[in-house]
Amino acid sequence: MNIASFIARRLVFQKNQSFSRFIIRLSTAATAISVAVMILAFAFVEGFQYTVSSKVFSFWGHLRVQQQLSSTSGLAEELPVEKNDTVYRTIKANPNVALVDAFATKSAMLKTNETIEGVLLKGIEKDFSQERLLPFLIEGKWIAFDDSLQNNQVLISQYTSRQINAKVGDKVLIYFIDNNSTVPRVRPVTVSGIYKTGIEEYDKTFAIVDMNLIRRLNGWTATQIGGYEVTLKDYKKDYSTNNQLLDQLPVVWFSTPLREIYPNIFDWLALQSTNKQVILIIMCIVAVINLISCLIILVLERARMIGLLKATGATNGQVQVIFWNQGLIITLTGILLGVVLGLGICFLQQATGFIKLDESAYYVATAPIKVIWWQVLLIIAVTFFVSFIILFVPSLLVRKMSPVKALRFE
Template identity: 45%
Template sequence: MNFPFFISRRIVKNDARSFSRLIVIIARIAIALSLAVMIISSSMVNGFRKTISEKIYGFWGHINISKESLRSSYDDLPIDKNETFINSIKNIEGVEHIQVYARKAGIIKTKTDIEGIIAKGISSDFNSTNFSRYVLDGKEIQFNDTIASREIMISKSTADRLQLKVGDSAVLYFIDPGGNGDYTPRARELFITAIYNTGLEEFDKLFALVDVKQIQRLNGWNKNQVGGYEVFVKDAANIQSIAEQVDLAADPFWSVQTIQQIIPSIFDWLNLQKINERIILILMLVVALINMITSLLILILERTNMIGILKALGAANGAIQRVFLINAAYIISRGLLWGNILGLGICFLQERFGILKLPEQSYYVSVVPVEINYWWVLLLNAGTLILSLLFLIIPSLLVSKIQPIKAIRFS
């Protein structure tokens, strides 16, 4: 058997009777807790980024195509619905779906209440797969090829404020400027067909979904005029490159923007969570390293007599160093094992039962989301083990400073 491994195993077996046992236990606990915190923080940050991003993409798509002048307006100017253009976008690699939309600002009124709202017109090409998960009650709008549907989907926050439920009716008022400068109100009575809740409060309190034909009729557009297009991609990591290809295919007078460019504040906030995650990882790694360095120094000092005897028998400094590094690797491995059990266990419990709750108005989610990246967990384990052993090489050099004669006398 390899000499350093043999001696290291003997040290481990006699560990129960040594003074350093408590220090070793503390080191294992520190490593376990550090790894658990790293796994939990990474999984939660990944969960936040994925869940909130998917909510935004599900409501707006990944890429928006509209008139250049519409960036700061909720009343869209018309662009032509072109099947050739739509097919060219569908043929771009990575594009999952493209749909039309149109928006118009108005007022929603019930018998007792009134408030401002943005009607977002959608068509039969609406990507209901992404949106259906947010429907709490009712069913989605049923479209007709010739007649404009009189159904409307409103958010839970709007329904609560106006005391509306599925099946109720509400009147929407829209203001159109007349040719002589007068503003003419136009009313539409619509029936609540569904109530949804994305958790994105600034969108939920403003937007309601209607048949795009209603917007076309209100604006005096023909059936081939829409407010813009929303493009969905298969992998959000490729948004920018796909947006560049969409821009090349689009009319030069159209504006092609990613959703990150349209509402950068939310995505900046999500990126800030990634920075917080890195800070936590560094702090936890430092805690683990300090505990392991302290533990190794105590192990070496406690076994000064053994080191002196091994040197007197002809053992090289390098071989004795490896004895303690192997022992340290064993301590670290045990700590990593328990850290994985604790960290992954808490993540599984949160994912299954949603124990940790959050105010949805502030964080866009009602429970803390968890997204475990097993490759990242593996990297955390390997990185912690390798970095710990590299940093432990320095304190292990203390072995070379111990003189055999003095060490044998030491007790």
């Protein structure tokens, strides 16, 4: 029988009421809370970054390819360019490219009998990958494309719908300025559906229409577009893919990552990563201080036991192992409880969404969760490793205790 482990278990799991029992439970609870908080922080941050970035990319793709440099605001109209098979094939040939869709934009005003609202019309073609935007459709239906040039349907945001008091099926007038005239021109359109992304920059700005409507408004030919939006298989490779395309595209074509067009959103997401690292450091410090304090108290409270063990022939190393095992049991129990608590809250949030957020501030109405298992294992490993190192510090007090003084310790 391992005497040190036996004594350590008796000290940790003693049933009688004592101060040391309270300290052990408090230390175990503090370790569990630290681990749970780290797991929740990582899961929430990963959920935020994945969900918000997916929304941003779903609406505009990851890269824009045009014959002009994109505006940093993302609100400028494009110059017309002819569809280019060479450019299209070059983009599609890149192994990280999943989708390539043509687009064009046009500034306009939407007017009903009650009010008027400025929008940027985004024109798409019938082969547009609509599964990217369908999750945001909350009322009505997707634009019905046909081969004619008379498709006058528009998909507006919930924000715009409320501003102009327009519902699905209502007629709306589009006012725009012709390049050859200062007098606004008017076109009637029908609201086919209403979308909501939760991203203020999108919902307050864009309305989606058939590309042919943009062509008619701008006087373009049937083969002219504003550019291509590119969706990647891995969004983390957007800059590397962008650099590859810049080297391969014709000299008059440019590629721009969406992260440079909407930097405010991605700067905010990057800040969450910093918060995650800060929380990890703080929780590790809390766990360390907690474990050191606990073991020091336990060593001092068991001073007479230490003196008795030394007086009966126990070596410093044997007595140290008792408190090392005691700390190890506390750490492992705390880690286990913390993992159960942290993952339990994560799965509960995924199932019920009980944690609500202000969508106007956070881009999502419910706190998103994304559990990455290697991060959970990293938290467990870091907590255990740090605790393992710290376990040696308080146990060094044992070496400085003489049996005589320890037996007289009150």
